Amino acid sequence: MDTFVQILVSGLTLGAMYALSTIALSLVWGSLNMLNMAQGALLTIGGYISFAAITYLGFPLFLGLVTAAGTGVLLGLAMYFGIIRFMFEKDGFETNVIIATIGLAMMMENIVLKAFGAYPFQQPFAVDGGFRLLDVHIPYQNLVIIGVSVGMMVATAWLLGHTRLGRAIRATAQSREAALLNGVPVRRIFAQVLALSGLLAAVSGVMLSSITTLAPTMGYDPLLKAFIICVIAGLGNVAGALYAAFLLGMFEAGVQYFLGVRFGFPALLLLVIIALIWRPYGVFNRRKVARL
Amino acid sequence: MIRRDLAIGLIFLACAIALPFLGPSRYVITQLFLFFLWATVVTQWNLVFGVAGIFSLAPMVLFAFGGYAAGMIGLYLEWSLWVALPIAGLGTVLFSLLIGLACLRLRGAYVALLTLAIAQVVYLLIITDTECFFMDGMTCRNFTGGTRGLAKYGDFGFRDLLGRQDWVMGSYFTGLALLALATLASIIIIRSPLGLAFQALRDNPAYAVSQGISRFKYQLLVFALSAFFTGLAGGIYAGHFSVMGANTLYLSLLLFLLSMMVVGGVGSVWGPLLGAAVLMLTDEALKEVIEYRSIGLGLLLVLFAMFWPKGIAGVLNGVNERLKRRFRSRVRS
Amino acid sequence: MTGPLLELVNVHAGYQGRSVLHNISLTIPEGSFTTIIGPNGHGKTTLLRCISGLIPLSEGDVIFDDAPLKNLRADQIVERGIVHVPQGDIIYPDMTVRDNLLMGAYLPSVSADADKLLGEVHRIFPRLAERRNQIASTLSGGERRMLSIGRGLMTGGRLLMIDEPSLGLAPVVVDQIYEVVADFKKQKRTIVLVEENASRVMELADAIILIDNGQIVWQGAPDELMTHTEIVETYLGG
Structure with missing residues (x-):
């Protein structure tokens, strides 16, 4: 029974971490057809900004989170006005944007490294304490993360599904030309989506670093995990991503427990390859998007 | 050719x-x-x-x-x-x-x-x-x-x-x-x-x-x-x-090689060789400021993807074409 | 009929340096029904895309309701009241039929009337009312065309441009679509219709514009056109 609770708790925590890693990437990739390889670096910067605001500037915890979120919005906008604006109407956008954002990720990661050093820090935005369920210790911070990740996912799904902005984003994703002819200001939508994704990424970064540690390279692993979730859920399917994140969290926790920690990620990769061959449109999705 | x-x-x-x-x-x-x-x-x-x-x-x-x-x-x-x-x-x-x-x-x-x-x-x-x-x-x-x-x-x-x-x-x-x-x-x-x-x-x-x-x-x-x-x-x-x-x-090595290809010119015969040479020489020249190496590489990738997606080879090709056209029109007139 | 609603003055345009339209000048009076005909691949679609701002003009200007449109983006031009139903079926494949139609009323100026407009579109195309909760990609070809036109109607606007509404449809469906188009004429809407095959639109049109090789070859009233036997033979297949 303890084993079961143990796997359940670490599975839910992993699932929450996946959900946090995925949400911003999935939003931008699904709605703008733009794979943002700098998403991981945005997570990292979010985590560090919260750390710096709380530790160096003495901000209260919550204000640290808000500062990180605000920085995320600014970075998202900077990305649009500095880079994406010049590219997204040209041929070869899909690959060129991957190269550009790889370069951007490299720059941001190394700027963080220069500013804070390679020494791993503890994220101060965290809740102390925990409780026992049967014989398993459960920190409150894990519950916070699970709550925030589900909350952000649900809020994003609601925004996309039930608001005017959400409809405009989906329209832009499905047919840029039709959206323009319906009066959707497509450029502004790009800027808005990137700003929103910056916000989500920064908050996710704070949450993720609160149960791991802050390190300049902390964003790389979530990028790959996010990809795995996007494949399983189907691109741009935010609700599906929520299920997929927790299912895969459980799966990885089980693999780690029974086969050893080092086989967790390889097992996920194998699952993704099978999924890509079996259902290239995602296990939870209708439409074919991954295959040519 | x-x-x-x-x-x-x-x-x-x-x-x-x-x-x-x-x-x-x-x-x-x-x-x-x-x-x-x-x-x-x-x-x-x-x-x-x-x-x-x-x-x-x-x-x-x-x-x-x-x-x-x-x-x-x-x-x-x-x-x-x-x-x-x-x-x-x-x-x-x-x-x-x-x-x-x-x-x-x-x-x-x-x-x-x-x-x-x-x-x-x-x-x-x-x-x-x-x-x-x-x-x-x-x-x-x-x-x-x-x-x-x-x-x-x-x-x-x-x-x-x-x-x-x-x-x-x-x-x-x-x-x-x-x-x-x-x-x-x-x-x-x-x-x-x-x-x-x-x-x-x-x-x-x-x-x-x-x-x-x-x-x-x-x-x-x-x-x-x-x-x-x-x-x-x-x-x-x-x-x-x-x-x-x-x-x-290491990711940094992969990205170093990616920069060679992108800067040199994707798709051309000599672009990748040119890119490899340019990046290794630049790397050598910037040994003094090694801590900025990755930031510089990143910036290079961003700039080339934005403005010269065909790399140096693409830029040279464009210049060559333009010169040829100018030369031809001069001959005709 | 009053003065011109839309006027094109010496318009030149093309794609990536390849010029497609040369020196196009025309006027569309308010309440008129204009049909643009001509062989495929000779600039009819490009002309509509130019007017709606999807491609930039390289020379000349488009004047709508006394205001030049030259430097406006497509989404700003729609706001001025030009509605373009593009060629083929440019729909939102993953949205429901209802959401597709509501996107037509995206502009703040019409979104308040969205429910009223939706009712009207459902009256014109009862099929779309039946399928309102269906995902658009599962519709048949004819239904997609109705959706595409219906979405254009949702935008309201003062000028409705429809690009080849009969393209690739079964004759029965084409008849249905043209019944609706004939109603537009009765309502005195200002319509610009592009068709490759002119025979269906002859009795509807107030004016015909013939485009070949990116240039206006002839324009005038339909009955006048029939007197030019060489044009009828070359472009209308006799």
Whole structure:
């Protein structure tokens, strides 16, 4: 029974971490057809900004989170006005944007490294304490993360599904030309989506670093995990991503427990390859998007 | 076109053969040796990305596979590295076919992330390898060498053949031979009907398919061929340094090579070589401010992707075309 | 009929340096029904895309309701009241039929009336009312065309441009679509219709514009056109 609770708790925590890693990437990739390889670096910067605001500037915890979120919005906008604006109407956008954002990720990661050093820090935005369920210790911070990740996912799904902005984003994703002819200001939508994704990424970064540690390279692993979730859920399917994140969290926790920690990620990769061959449109999705 | 390319290639080859006899330092020779290896990887990557249109980020996994395969054959079977090298090359081809079957039918972004995830999994499996595979005296050694790297698998025997002073020359010429063959393969593919078929697929996929051009078959072919040379480059790297480690899978190295390809010019014959040369020279020149190296590389990638997606080769081509047009119109008037 | 609602003055345009339209000048009076005909691939679609701002003009200007449109983006031009129903079926494949139609009323100026407009579109195309909760990609070809036109109607606007509404449809469906188009004429809407095949639109049109090789070859009233036997033979297949 303890084993079961143990796997359940670490599975839910992993699932929450996946959900946090995925949400911003999935939003931008699904709605703008733009794979943002700098998403991981945005997570990292979010985590560090919260750390710096709380530790160096003495901000209260919550204000640290808000500062990180605000920085995320600014970075998202900077990305649009500095880079994406010049590219997204040209041929070869899909690959060129991957190269550009790889370069951007490299720059941001190394700027963080220069500013804070390679020494791993503890994220101060965290809740102390925990409780026992049967014989398993459960920190409150894990519950916070699970709550925030589900909350952000649900809020994003609601925004996309039930608001005017959400409809405009989906329209832009499905047919840029039709959206323009319906009066959707497509450029502004790009800027808005990137700003929103910056916000989500920064908050996710704070949450993720609160149960791991802050390190300049902390964003790389979530990028790959996010990809795995996007494949399983189907691109741009935010609700599906929520299920997929927790299912895969459980799966990885089980693999780690029974086969050893080092086989967790390889097992996920194998699952993704099978999924890509079996259902290239995602296990939870209708439409074919991954295959040519 | 193909004659011009071959002529350019022969001139470079002659210069590279003559160069060691002008008495450069050992450091220069070693850097040039590395240039040959990276340029080989980049020209082959260019065939996959620039010609066949597969945005794979797998080259360094293939490189590492070749290196580890050669090292393991040397260590566990105790065969000469000269025998191990072609076997490692062919092994890399098989490995690349597995990757290819998993991802070649996918869209660009999926290929990029899937190959990156494969690289990361291979890296993690190597550095978390702590199980004892065999005992080396009193120390426990892992199957892959783990974080310490794979070692003691012998070398190419250049030290015995050329002496302690000149053995680097052996590596230099081995690397040069590999680059020459890899470039030849690249010229043939880009200028051959195969290259034209890919161009047709890019320009008009529907027509190309109606002509019976199977994208998947050709892509797999190019993928496998380029894996062969990439694997050989890995094997030669392992043979030269006498140790093969997971540091070949560092993201920074992959991005250094990506910058070479993007800056040089994706899809062209000479662009990748030019890019490799430019980036290695820049890297050398910026040794003083090494801490800004990655920021500079990142900026370079962003700028080229934004403004010159065809790289230096593309810019030069554009200038050339414009000059030609101006010249022609002047002749006419 | 009053003064011109839309006027094109010496318009030149093309794609990536390849020029397609040369020196196009025309006027569309308010309440008129204009049909643009001509062989495929000779600039009819490009002309509509130019007016709606999807491609930039290289020379000349488009004047709508006395204001020049030259430097406006497509989404700003729709706001001025030009509605373009593009060629083929440019729909939102993953949205429901209802959401597709509501996107037509995206502009703040019409979104308040969205429910009223939706009712009207459902009256014109009862089929779309039946399928309102279906995902658009599962519709048949004819239904997609109705959706595409219906979405254009949702935008309201003062000028409705429809690009080849009969393209690739079965004759029965074409009849249905043209019944609706004939109603537009009765309602005195200002319509610009592009068709390759002129025979169906002859009795509807107030004016015909013939485009070949990116240039206006002829324009005038339909009955006048029939008197030019050489044009009828070349472009209308006799």
